[in-house]
Amino acid sequence: MTADTLSRVFSALADPTRRSMVARLAEGDATVNQLAEPYRMTLQAVYKHLRVLEDAGLVSRPRGPQPRPVHLETKVFDVMDAWIERYRRRAEQRYRRLDAVLAAMNETDDKKDGAHHDQDHGDNHRG
Amino acid sequence: MTKIMETTIEADPKLPIIRMTRDFAATPEQLFRAHTDPALFAQWIGPSAMDTRIEHWDARSGGSWRFVSVREGVEYAFRGCFHEVRPDRIVQTFTFEGDPDGVALETLWFEDLGDGRTRLRTQSLVDSFEGRDAWLASGMEIGVNEGYAKLDRMLADGAV
Numbered sequence: 001m002t003a004d005t006l007s008r009v010f011s012a013l014a015d016p017t018r019r020s021m022v023a024r025l026a027e028g029d030a031t032v033n034q035l036a037e038p039y040r041m042t043l044q045a046v047y048k049h050l051r052v053l054e055d056a057g058l059v060s061r062p063r064g065p066q067p068r069p070v071h072l073e074t075k076v077f078d079v080m081d082a083w084i085e086r087y088r089r090r091a092e093q094r095y096r097r098l099d100a101v102l103a104a105m106n107e108t109d110d111k112k113d114g115a116h117h118d119q120d121h122g123d124n125h126r127g
Numbered sequence: 128m129t130k131i132m133e134t135t136i137e138a139d140p141k142l143p144i145i146r147m148t149r150d151f152a153a154t155p156e157q158l159f160r161a162h163t164d165p166a167l168f169a170q171w172i173g174p175s176a177m178d179t180r181i182e183h184w185d186a187r188s189g190g191s192w193r194f195v196s197v198r199e200g201v202e203y204a205f206r207g208c209f210h211e212v213r214p215d216r217i218v219q220t221f222t223f224e225g226d227p228d229g230v231a232l233e234t235l236w237f238e239d240l241g242d243g244r245t246r247l248r249t250q251s252l253v254d255s256f257e258g259r260d261a262w263l264a265s266g267m268e269i270g271v272n273e274g275y276a277k278l279d280r281m282l283a284d285g286a287v
Contacts, residue, residue, distance in 0.1 A: 014257045084136055091136065092134040094173050095247075097171035097173055098151065098171040099152070100171070101161055102152065102153040102157055105153065105157050106152075106157070
């Protein structure tokens, strides 16, 4: 997935109305009229939102002589999962560095315990 | 109790919150110190590609902090307030100075599991779903386009 596709997905989902449309479509396909029901807006405005979602690849709306229901492309969930997993992995890398710092502290603290137990948290004033 | 050796993450569906949990082979006191002693904090906040320079650090309730991450000669500054600092939890704000309107409220809990182990739970509340999604999304984009200023908020974002 390119950065461009991603930013389209992000900006499409940044709008609360579009997010709620996505939430509605997660329950199942819906016609444009059904999608418009909960909102105080013109059908034209609904179509505008749908076009943004479509351009981002989040929904599909088969064209044809008869109105077809709008369908949510499950890619949206993959994208969300990917964001979260990526973020989680960054945090895990950070916490592995913290593991190493804590291990070093353990050694130092053990040495301290061997000599004199230092109750003074003077470390806080270092640096 | 199940050991959580790998970071777990949860994005709350109803509130713009990110929660994480991770266990450490350390006492609560050591984990607390690694978060409040600037010399220790700078060693792990990372990322490894960046040098962290602590500019200001007053880890007390009502205190504040500021650090700068330097990467390829470009500086990214972060700051916030220590709202509350006590042995079992830290409450603080977090802001990337490149996006000063974005303020996250972070809470860290140090939970003693006994046997020299401590569970760290963190919660980060941002002011909107848009903000949270951008926050999460910038983590995704790191692999796509490094050197993007907004992403460095993620890179250097430690206490989330």
